[in-house]
Amino acid sequence: MSDDPKYNAARAALDFIADGMIVGLGTGSTSAHFVRLLGERVKQGLKVKGVPTSEATRNLAEQVGVPLLEISQITSIDVDVDGADEVDPAFRLIKGGGGALLREKIVAAASKRMVVIADTSKWVETLGAFPLPIEVTRFGFALTAQRIHAALRETGCVGDEVVLRVAGKANEPVITDGGNYIIDAHAKSIRDPDALGAALSRIAGVVEHGLFLGLAQTVILGNASGAEVKSL
Structure with a gap:
C-alpha cells in the first residue's frame, strides 16, 4: 500500500x-x-x-x-x-x-x-478490531491482566483475550517510555467504549488505556x- x-x-x-x-x-x-x-x-x-x-x-x-x-x-x-x-x-x-x-x-x-x-x-463503525493497548505497571501485571480480561467480559465486548506485548527474537516484554508494560486486549468489538474505559480506569495497575474518548x-x-x- x-x-x-x-x-x-x-x-x-x-x-x-x-x-x-x-x-x-x-x-x-x-x-x-x-x-x-x-x-x-x-x-x-x-x-x-x-x-x-x-x-x-x-x-x-x-x-x-x-x-x-x-x-x-x-x-x-x-x-x-x-x-x-x-x-x-x-x-x-x-x-x-x-x-x-x-x-x-x-x-x-x-x-x-x-x-x-x-x-x-x-x-470504522465499531471500535475493537484493532487490539486495545493498555499500559500497565510491571509489578503485578499478571493480576492486572486478569482484571482487564474480566472488564472486557463485563462490558459486553465480543472478545476477551489479553496478551502481554513482546518484541525481538527473545520475545522480551515491550517497555514503554514510561517504563511500563503494554497489554493488548483483543476485544474484537467494543460495544460500549465509555463503559469499558471507565472499567479499565478503575483497575489498580492500569496506568492508562488506549481508548481516547x-x-x-x-x-x-x-x-x-x-x-x-x-x-x-
Missing part, C-alpha cells in the same frame, strides 16, 4: 497550524509525516514550538529542526496532531499501537484542539488523491 494517504492526511493538518502556536507532536508513521512537513514550514519561517509524545518523535523533531518544549514548561497546547489505530463516527479512538498512549493522552488532554490524522482504513474534535482521513476533513 502506498504511503500517500498518510502523507496527504498529514499535509492537510498543516492548515490548523498558525504562527506562534504550541503544537503536540504525535507518534507513529502518519505523525512522522506531519513532523517532517512541519520541519519544512519551520525552515520557511513558521514560528512554532512542539511538545513530543515519545522519544522517537523527539528525535525526529530535532532532526528536522522543530523547536521543542518540555511538557513541564507549558500549561496548555494549542493543537495536538496525532494518528490513530481506529476512529469511529463519534470520534472515539483506539490509540497506542506504537506504545506511546500514556504520553499521547497527556498531550491530547492538555490541548485546545486534537486533530487526528489517519488513512481511510482507520475509519471525548478528546478529538477534528479527523482528517487521507486517501490516494487528497484528504477529507471531518469535524464534530
Whole structure:
C-alpha cells in the first residue's frame, strides 16, 4: 500500500497550524509525516514550538529542526496532531499501537484542539478490531491482566483475550517510555467504549488505556488523491 494517504492526511493538518502556536507532536508513521512537513514550514519561517509524545518523535523533531518544549514548561497546547489505530463516527479512538498512549493522552488532554490524522482504513463503525493497548505497571501485571480480561467480559465486548506485548527474537516484554508494560486486549468489538474505559480506569495497575474518548474534535482521513476533513 502506498504511503500517500498518510502523507496527504498529514499535509492537510498543516492548515490548523498558525504562527506562534504550541503544537503536540504525535507518534507513529502518519505523525512522522506531519513532523517532517512541519520541519519544512519551520525552515520557511513558521514560528512554532512542539511538545513530543515519545522519544522517537523527539528525535525526529530535532532532526528536522522543530523547536521543542518540555511538557513541564507549558500549561496548555494549542493543537495536538496525532494518528490513530481506529476512529469511529463519534470520534472515539483506539490509540497506542506504537506504545506511546500514556504520553499521547497527556498531550491530547492538555490541548485546545486534537486533530487526528489517519488513512481511510482507520475509519470504522465499531471500535475493537484493532487490539486495545493498555499500559500497565510491571509489578503485578499478571493480576492486572486478569482484571482487564474480566472488564472486557463485563462490558459486553465480543472478545476477551489479553496478551502481554513482546518484541525481538527473545520475545522480551515491550517497555514503554514510561517504563511500563503494554497489554493488548483483543476485544474484537467494543460495544460500549465509555463503559469499558471507565472499567479499565478503575483497575489498580492500569496506568492508562488506549481508548481516547471525548478528546478529538477534528479527523482528517487521507486517501490516494487528497484528504477529507471531518469535524464534530
